[in-house]
Amino acid sequence: MVKKAIIRYSEAFKLQVLREFDEGRFKTPSEAARTYGIRGNGTIEHWARKYGKQHLLGKVIRVETPKEIDETKALRKRVRDLEKALADAHLRERFDAAYLKIACRTAGITDVEGFKKKHAGKL
Numbered sequence: 237m238v239k240k241a242i243i244r245y246s247e248a249f250k251l252q253v254l255r256e257f258d259e260g261r262f263k264t265p266s267e268a269a270r271t272y273g274i275r276g277n278g279t280i281e282h283w284a285r286k287y288g289k290q291h292l293l294g295k296v297i298r299v300e301t302p303k304e305i306d307e308t309k310a311l312r313k314r315v316r317d318l319e320k321a322l323a324d325a326h327l328r329e330r331f332d333a334a335y336l337k338i339a340c341r342t343a344g345i346t347d348v349e350g351f352k353k354k355h356a357g358k359l
Contacts, residue, residue: 243275250283257284257292265293 253268257280262268265280274280284292300308340348 245274251287253280254283254287254289254292258289 253272253274256262257265257268262271265284266277268274268280269276281293284290336352337348340346340351345351
């Protein structure tokens, strides 16, 4: 197994990359990483946090109206309720199948599938 070499960057280099990123030379941290051959997806983001340059990192700010928040809560509750109903339906189906097998065995019926086909409308 070949081990990858660990690359240590100097403080001056890290600050230079952050300075150039701050000045607008790069649009994204990954662009700066490609330019300088810096490995690691989050290396430059880590440096920015370490040196107090969080303003360089893009942040997603979500603004929602109270109506949207309520709607999201309602939709999440609906999903939970539907998932519970689906789980209950699966359990009912399994219990029904098990009950049918027991009933057929008790009645001496060996072909359960044939019995189900013959009495499909009545079951």
